[in-house]
Amino acid sequence: MTIGADAPGTGAPTGVAGDLADLLRRVAARDRAAFAALYKQTSAKLYGVVVRILPRGDAAAEALQEAYVRIWEKAGDFDAAKGSPLAWMATIARNRALDEVRRVRPAFLEDLCEGFEPAADEVDPLASRERSEALAALLDCLKTLDDEKRGILLLAYYRGLSREALAKRFGRPVPTIKTWLHRSLAQLRDCLAT
Amino acid sequence: MTLAPDDDFAAAEYALGTLAPGERAMLAARRQREPELDAAIRAWEARLSPLAETAPAIEPPSDYLAAIEARIRAHAPAAPADAVALELRRRVSRWRAAAIAATSLAAMLAIGFIVRETTRAKVPHEYVAILQKDAGSPAFAVTVDLDSRSLTVRPVAAPTQSGKSYELWLIDAQVGAPRSLGVISAGAVTRAANLSGFDRGVVENATYAVTVEPLGGSPSGQPSGPPVFVGKLIPVGP
Numbered sequence: 001m002t003i004g005a006d007a008p009g010t011g012a013p014t015g016v017a018g019d020l021a022d023l024l025r026r027v028a029a030r031d032r033a034a035f036a037a038l039y040k041q042t043s044a045k046l047y048g049v050v051v052r053i054l055p056r057g058d059a060a061a062e063a064l065q066e067a068y069v070r071i072w073e074k075a076g077d078f079d080a081a082k083g084s085p086l087a088w089m090a091t092i093a094r095n096r097a098l099d100e101v102r103r104v105r106p107a108f109l110e111d112l113c114e115g116f117e118p119a120a121d122e123v124d125p126l127a128s129r130e131r132s133e134a135l136a137a138l139l140d141c142l143k144t145l146d147d148e149k150r151g152i153l154l155l156a157y158y159r160g161l162s163r164e165a166l167a168k169r170f171g172r173p174v175p176t177i178k179t180w181l182h183r184s185l186a187q188l189r190d191c192l193a194t
Numbered sequence: 195m196t197l198a199p200d201d202d203f204a205a206a207e208y209a210l211g212t213l214a215p216g217e218r219a220m221l222a223a224r225r226q227r228e229p230e231l232d233a234a235i236r237a238w239e240a241r242l243s244p245l246a247e248t249a250p251a252i253e254p255p256s257d258y259l260a261a262i263e264a265r266i267r268a269h270a271p272a273a274p275a276d277a278v279a280l281e282l283r284r285r286v287s288r289w290r291a292a293a294i295a296a297t298s299l300a301a302m303l304a305i306g307f308i309v310r311e312t313t314r315a316k317v318p319h320e321y322v323a324i325l326q327k328d329a330g331s332p333a334f335a336v337t338v339d340l341d342s343r344s345l346t347v348r349p350v351a352a353p354t355q356s357g358k359s360y361e362l363w364l365i366d367a368q369v370g371a372p373r374s375l376g377v378i379s380a381g382a383v384t385r386a387a388n389l390s391g392f393d394r395g396v397v398e399n400a401t402y403a404v405t406v407e408p409l410g411g412s413p414s415g416q417p418s419g420p421p422v423f424v425g426k427l428i429p430v431g432p
Contacts, residue, residue: 032263038379039259048249053211061261064254068262069269090246091239098211102218135244153210157245160211177212185206185238192241 006176016041020085021078028076034071042086046093053097053160063100067093084132098160141191149184152177199229205231209238212409267331270351318389321427323402324350331423333423334378336402343397345375352380352404352423361407363417364392366400378404401426 020041026034047064054060056101070092078088142150152166159165163181197205207213208221225232325334333352338345347362360380363372369392376382389397403421405412412418 023237036259036263043258044251044253045246045249047254048252049246051252052249061255061258065258065262065265069265072262072266073269083243084247087240087243087246090249091243094211094246095239098218099220102215125207132244132247135247138244154245156210156212157242162214163212164214166212178207181207181210181212182203185203185210188241189206 016174020089022079024075027072028078038071042089045086046090049090049093050097052158053094053101059100060097063096064093067096070096080101087134087189094160101160137192138188139149141188144191145187147186149180151179153184153188156181197234201231202234205234206238208235208374209242211368267351293403321398321429323425323427325404325423325425326403327423334362334404336425336427338389338397338427340394340397343392345386345389347384347386349378349380349382354380355406357409359407359409359411360404361411361417363405363421364389364397365403366396366399368393368396369400372403372417374411374415375402377407398427404421 020038023034023038023041027038043064046067047060050060050063050067054063061114067089071089074092078085082088142153145153148170152170155161155169156166161169163174166172167177170177172180204213204217204221208218213221221231221235225235263343273375321338321340323336325331325336326332332350335348335350336345340385352360362375362378364375365372373392375388376384376386401419402425403413404423405417405419405421407418
């Protein structure tokens with residue numbers, strides 16, 4: 001159910017992002033019904049972020065649930081000028097997942113490397129479909145990286161892999177991975193600033 | 195920007211998630227006291243966050259929302275000087291499994307279990323009842339000192355009622371009809387010493403219930419409707 005949040009004359013955001021921003025405002029005012037509605041609209045996306053990094057079950061449950069507790073506590077911090085509500089929430093979920101993955105056996109990360117074929121499993125971010133302006137800008141900047149370096153960056157982001165896991169995956173030494181990451185990130189930063 | 199390039203790359207890798215666990219922990223500590231580092235991490239998170247839009251939508255298990263709401267209630271900050279309710283909340287929040295969102299009985303037993311774990315085996319004289327309408331939504335905490343028969347009611351998360359009063363009742367088969375313990379406030383602590391007419395065993399085993407009554411309490415001396423919050427005493431002290 002989408003409620004068209006058209007607010008003529010106020011310059012308020014419309015569409016889904018406007019709905020989420022409004023729900024976050026109400027959550028900041030301790031509106032429990034708004035929080036439940038926010039959860040229903042966003043939990044599948046946030047869970048999708050989490051299970052790319054953690055196995056399903058206790059670890060994913062812990063990360064997702066703690067993420068929403070943090071969203072409840074910090075809803076007042078959301079600043080619409082700095083990004084979309086979903087991106088803000090997904091970052092919180094991703095950070096909780098990254099914290100959680102450090103507690104999981106390192107062996108899991110090895111299994112993860114072996115088990116997944118990104119081409120088959122991942123939603124291809126470069127495939128054309130509806131996307132926000134921010135995502136379009138970021139994807140354009142990512143295209144300026146060569147395939148291997150872009151692949152390393154995206155795998156790091158989507159999977160939360162460490163330098164060691166990336167090194168193993170791509171067959172490169174760890175210091176190389178670190179250098180490449182820094183160069184790619186610097187390139188991204190400069191591209192996005194233009 | 196006054197941040198060293200190395201720190202900016204560390205911030206970027208922190209946001210990306212590629213730092214080794216020790217490095218990550220160190221940066222997590224540093225960002226608490228270094229605002230530029232904290233700002234750099236946030237800036238990198240903002241640069242990368244659109245990628246989260248590409249996540250596939252996967253429905254989480256259906257019981258997660260209830261578990262989240264239970265965690266939120268366990269985390270909620272207490273009213274000042276609300277020592278007993280705060281201590282119970284701390285104990286509950288340490289025990290963060292999904293079981294707390296299960297049944298009211300399980301929640302009360304679990305609270306009792308945590309409490310008994312940490313109290314030495316002495317004869318308790320202080321008891322607490324969490325009055326709630328369902329698992330994980332405590333409204334009032336009733337503390338009873340069995341020696342002095344004094345009763346203290348602390349609001350935990352009770353919605354305020356305008357034009358109506360909450361009234362506390364003691365319900366026990368031995369005394370027959372519900373006995374009023376007086377009108378209680380949703381905004382402040384209520385103290386009373388009106389348990390002195392009851393046997394210790396009755397006080398210990400009774401069910402404590404809150405109903406919504408006309409302002410000033412029930413005109414009939416009996417509850418006007420069904421209880422909205424219910425609980426039983428669990429030993430917590432000494």
